[in-house]
Amino acid sequence: xxxxxxxxxxxSLVVFGASGDLAHRKLFPSLLELFAGDLxxxxxxxxxxxxxxxxxxDFREGIDRALRGRISDRAASDQGDFLKRCFYVQGRYDSPDxxxxxxxxxxxxxxxxxxxxxxxxxxxxxxxxxxxxxxxxSESKLSCPAASGHLQQVRLVVEKPFGKxxxxxxxxxxxxHLCFHESQIFRLDHYLGKETVQNILVFRFANSxxxxxxxxxxxxxxxxxxxxxxxxxxxxxxxxxxxxxxxxFQNHMLQMLALVAMEPPSSFQPDHVRDEKNKLLxxxxxxxxxxxxxxxxxxxxxxxxxxxxxxxxxxxxDEVDPQSQTETFVAARLMIDNWRWKGVPFYLRxxxxxxxxxxxxxIVFKSIPHSLFHEAGLEELPRNVLRFQIQPEEGTFxxxxxxRPGSKICMSTLEMAVEYHKVFGVEMPEAxxxxxxxxxxxxQTLFTRHDSILLSWGLLQPVLEQWESGKADIYVYESGTxxxxxxxxxxxxxxxxxxxx
Ligand code: BG6
Numbered sequence: 001x002x003x004x005x006x007x008x009x010x011x012s013l014v015v016f017g018a019s020g021d022l023a024h025r026k027l028f029p030s031l032l033e034l035f036a037g038d039l040x041x042x043x044x045x046x047x048x049x050x051x052x053x054x055x056x057x058d059f060r061e062g063i064d065r066a067l068r069g070r071i072s073d074r075a076a077s078d079q080g081d082f083l084k085r086c087f088y089v090q091g092r093y094d095s096p097d098x099x100x101x102x103x104x105x106x107x108x109x110x111x112x113x114x115x116x117x118x119x120x121x122x123x124x125x126x127x128x129x130x131x132x133x134x135x136x137x138s139e140s141k142l143s144c145p146a147a148s149g150h151l152q153q154v155r156l157v158v159e160k161p162f163g164k165x166x167x168x169x170x171x172x173x174x175x176x177h178l179c180f181h182e183s184q185i186f187r188l189d190h191y192l193g194k195e196t197v198q199n200i201l202v203f204r205f206a207n208s209x210x211x212x213x214x215x216x217x218x219x220x221x222x223x224x225x226x227x228x229x230x231x232x233x234x235x236x237x238x239x240x241x242x243x244x245x246x247x248x249f250q251n252h253m254l255q256m257l258a259l260v261a262m263e264p265p266s267s268f269q270p271d272h273v274r275d276e277k278n279k280l281l282x283x284x285x286x287x288x289x290x291x292x293x294x295x296x297x298x299x300x301x302x303x304x305x306x307x308x309x310x311x312x313x314x315x316x317x318d319e320v321d322p323q324s325q326t327e328t329f330v331a332a333r334l335m336i337d338n339w340r341w342k343g344v345p346f347y348l349r350x351x352x353x354x355x356x357x358x359x360x361x362x363i364v365f366k367s368i369p370h371s372l373f374h375e376a377g378l379e380e381l382p383r384n385v386l387r388f389q390i391q392p393e394e395g396t397f398x399x400x401x402x403x404r405p406g407s408k409i410c411m412s413t414l415e416m417a418v419e420y421h422k423v424f425g426v427e428m429p430e431a432x433x434x435x436x437x438x439x440x441x442x443x444q445t446l447f448t449r450h451d452s453i454l455l456s457w458g459l460l461q462p463v464l465e466q467w468e469s470g471k472a473d474i475y476v477y478e479s480g481t482x483x484x485x486x487x488x489x490x491x492x493x494x495x496x497x498x499x500x501x
Contacts, residue, residue, distance in 0.1 A: 008440030010043035010115045012106060016133055018059070019047025024066035026190075027124065030432035032071055036078035039437055045085040045109045046275070049102065050090060059088035065123070072427075093125065094132050099140035108144070113141055117149060120439055122157040126238075127217065130158055131175035136419075138179035147461065155437050157186040157405055160251045161242065162448070165464055166457040173450045182450060186439045191252040192280050193431030194448040195420065196390040199260045200361070201273070203388070203396065210386075213365070215340045220383060221494075223347045223362040224256055227354040227501055231479070232328070237317035243326040244298070245460060245467070248350040254281065254456045255448065258347060260361055261336055264473035270444040274452060281455040284340040289466050293493075295334065297475070297486035298327035301353035304479030311353065311479050319375050327467070328352045331487035333494070347491055347498070353479035355501050359390040362499050380412050386409075392426050397421040 091098025137143045148397040163169030258277035265272040302313040365384040404435030405408040482501040
């Protein structure tokens with residue numbers, strides 16, 4: 001077994017938006033798991049910042065409630081020790097007073113827990129606050145490293161969305177870069193922390209078997225699916241201004257595409273990997289929006305049935321504009337203009353209120369050039385398919401043709417399956433564990449660099465503009481269906497079909 005894992009050194013973490021849903025559901029449980037696994041030093045403390053007035057004890061009680069049912073037994077035994085390291089500072093994000101109080105508290109806690117180095121500021125707040133908070137952190141000198149430290153010891157962690165189009169993403173970068181150097185900014189896309197997504201790199205570049213086949217000579221097409229059965233839930237306020245293209249495509253989908261299709265980096269150094277991802281994004285051809293060869297379509301869920309239960313349409317959801325033109329589904333055919341991939345379609349689709357939760361990357365290989373079995377009527381044999389399943393269960397599956405025992409020639413498609421939780425006998429860690437630990441260690445490999453964000457927005461900008469011009473009506477699909485007409489038309493154009501949902 002070859003393993004590389006580094007524990008984080010002494011560190012402080014300030015979470016802005018600490019009473020929010022993300023912090024409770026994901027950050028705190030992940031931090032406790034890391035703490036219990038000795039991947040976070042005991043010289044650690046956490047400060048929650050928020051507008052709600054709360055004592056340290058109230059804050060700890062909130063964390064305690066959030067942890068229930070979300071942590072392992074090992075973590076539960078360290079919970080008390082972890083909670084002792086949690087503190088709360090209240091204030092308005094645009095008020096210098098908050099940063100004054102934070103500074104005082106950090107000075108006290110740095111001494112108490114002997115934290116003299118790494119400082120992380122995690123912005124779990126709406127993105128329009130990123131600029132304001134970064135500016136105050138800089139003005140209050142909280143963004144400055146300790147006298148003996150270096151710049152990279154102070155880090156800013158931000159979550160998508162990084163802007164809502166190319167212009168706003170550039171503006172956000174400009175604001176952040178006024179206060180923090182790029183090497184201090186960790187733009188978190190939680191999909192990159194998922195085990196199977198990370199495994200794409202290992203699978204591709206630690207096996208000699210697949211890489212020679214990984215190109216236009218052997219691969220017919222690729223499908224990336226990110227389907228959810230959930231609707232917009234309680235996030236209509238955010239979602240109705242956002243839509244699936246911004247919410248899923250610009251980030252998770254394009255990042256997964258880049259990992260699958262990029263060239264081998266020369267090493268696992270963060271910038272070597274990220275340079276290759278960017279080169280790939282730069283090679284994606286502009287997305288045609290012409291009616292005759294349109295490469296991207298959208299839809300919005302209408303009423304329907306999910307798991308035997310009737311659900312309302314998007315426009316009937318609370319807080320959604322009843323005339324909303326916001327898309328909850330996007331499908332695209334992307335082409336990559338480079339030597340390796342010329343002519344290979346990459347089909348991407350993502351949507352809400354589809355029949356089930358499924359995230360997978362499917363590589364469909366070309367048909368065999370000649371069938372030996374044509375006399376038995378086996379002219380067209382099923383193609384080999386390699387599937388990286390990311391959700392619900394994580395695993396890698398390869399379909400092969402094999403002879404069935406018995407008759408002279410009788411073939412079936414078999415699937416070789418590597419289901420990670422069965423093979424490794426452990427639950428897959430939450431993506432945030434990996435990502436939080438990497439922030440603490442200062443490893444930016446799994447974080448999106450600013451130029452990657454701009455490249456993705458640049459690719460999607462013409463689409464956003466056309467969709468926002470209000471010229472085309474949106475296609476409404478029934479909740480729970482897996483056949484969405486415009487997406488079917490899109491994939492059939494080149495004679496392909498979507499993998500079943
Ligand atoms: C988020 C999107 O980034 O990813 C949500 O904002 C979506 O709309 C979620 O539901 C899906 O994440 P996961 O990890 O549950 O697949």
